[in-house]
Amino acid sequence: MLARDDAAALKRTPLHALHLARGGKMVPFAGYDMPVQYTPGVLKEHLHTRAAAGLFDVSHMGQIELRAKSGKLEDAAHALERLVPQDIAALAPGRQRYAQFTNETGGICDDLMVTNLGDRLFLVVNAACKTEDEAHLRAHLSEACDITALPERALLALQGPKAEAALAKFCPDVAKLKFMDVAELTVAGLPCIVSRSGYTGEDGFEISVPADGAEAFAEKLLADPDVLPIGLGARDSLRLEAGLCLYGHDIDTTTTPVEGALSWSIQKSRRSGGARPGGFFGDSVILQQLGGGTSRIRVGLRPEGRAPVREGAPLFASADAAEPIGSVTSGGFGPSLNAPVAMGYLTRSHATLDTQVFAEVRGQRLPLRVAAMPFVPNTYKR
Template sequence: MLARDESPLKRTPLHALHVARGGKMVPFAGYEMPVQFPAGVLKEHLHTRSSAGLFDVSHMGQLALRAKSGKVEDAARALERLVPQDIVAVPPGRQRYAQFTNHDGGLLDDLMVANFGDHLFLVVNAACKAEDEAHLRAHLSDSCVIDSLSDRALIALQGPKAESALAKLGTDVTAMRFMDAGPRQVAGLDCFVSRSGYTGEDGFEISVPAAQAETLVTALLENPDVLPIGLGARDSLRLEAGLCLYGHDIDTTTTPVEGALEWSVQKSRRTGGARAGGFPGADKILAQFESGASRRRVGLRPEGRAPVREGALLFADAASSEPIGKVTSGGFGPGLNAPVAMGYLPTSLAANGTQVFAEVRGQRLPLQVAAMPFVPNTYKR
């Protein structure tokens, strides 16, 4: 029986398929999700790097943002009141990575924003989707209509054979490039397809009506190149790719500059001009662009074989008593056959090659600050 403060776990439209295929189900972001399938995390990770992995990401939030004027440019201008990215410059058929910021410059969530020609399509994180929708309604309802697309599932197909697997279902994806996005027919179903993902590999994210999700996934899994992949390998893949996990590597206490996400804030929003600033926390964030931040997210390579996990404190040397930072993500990188991590350090110690130490079970283990991604990405540009 559930305690009074507990809620039943939600299930995605693919829950029965996961169970039938031997998925080990665990709680995640309020949902019952597969952490792995019978192949196991290691094989699932390596299969995605060499072939094609299929991920259920239906727990993510999907939203449509429409300007009351009917002009997508007006929806883009409205959204720019909440994010530091240049949304107006995203042409139809393309998408952009963005973040919702708060008045202290911290990150409320990160998201993807696609221009579908007559409206914007947003994908937000599962744990934040209720708050994100409320945030949009509170600030943009004067000019926009916000629709929650809760009747849609979302899957990701990732890896070097993702294109060929998807093309076999009758959709013209070979002409798509990284961050192209828009409505497409897949296996005769009306879908939204973007060439993007969370693994560092070439691949696609496919939004499909919930009632047709199992049909689509079953068709994809008939291809021997495609295996179902759980949350375990999804996490190790994104870590090797140096990609942030919201609530761990970035959160309301980290700015885009501290999170090493400067690349995501276009020049038009940060230097001069009529459209610079104007988003929550702009004063702090733009000051950090000018003068730097006191700390920074960095990649870390432990020098031994032992993984250094999230929460491990970082020290400047093996003997100092005062921590200088903390690991925010860490584990074993199957593609490297070595442990990898990321965390925050003072900017003065953030240069690649700097040695620091992590405290693990009472011992100080050496790590080197390292460039990210740890595994080169293979996006089709």
């Protein structure tokens, strides 16, 4: 991370002035000056999102369009399938799918959302990886696809049980969307790409809007008393309670989708015996793991005490074991549970639910139990 003295070197999202005006505590994140919290603080922002609606600025993330040079959406889909293990060709218009860019050893270069907008594919990628992702797409797909980054668009996430009511005031049609549906709609007079999805485990929306209208759009949403601005701190605790991976922490180039407990995201058609098996980077590794398993896997963890166990803590089979059997990749306090939660990697033999393991924290061994995820039930509108 950059020091605050280097803040001038940080990029700013179109909502930067709004964050400052509303008391956002700004920190460097993925090269951007971003709000980690506002005046209420992380705990209250987290609980407000679970109870009402929170508005998140995620404009630092990358938005990219793929159009087939042939003009056929299916050609763009088949081209993208060379880079991800998911079935993109079967993705229906107006639907989106979670995917991963993989490398030659099956590791995850980034995770992303892929949407079929009928005439093109719309991708949302992580902020820290977006330059590399665009270069990756251009290096491998330029012959088949026109690849367009969309820096002129902002991205907002409206999350929580009152998100639909807040957004429907400006576009009643959003109420028709179900989880992972996407539509191009006019919202508050702006041409938007609206997906019913998010990163909190709550019902909600991610809304791609023209950057020059983003601040006014956000202010309209925030005029609703049920909607509060939410910072990166609560975004992280919400996604952790939902059991969702943070790229660069829970998954990275050294972890495969199977090790990351993301096998559910790989459709049967791309697996051995399917209609279009393999054909993506690292396919031999990933297909073998899908059939034969892995030596380690990502699991949920519930510390038995009150102390949070943070990222990097080594995990042991017993209080006096010499060799670690894994490590914590995300950990913190779960405000909805009023208890600490974590996730990490364990050897398969220790990954069974309710298995007790120990984390080493400041020279002490603290007990945890392997737990099912999500830690808080999701409320997606299906």
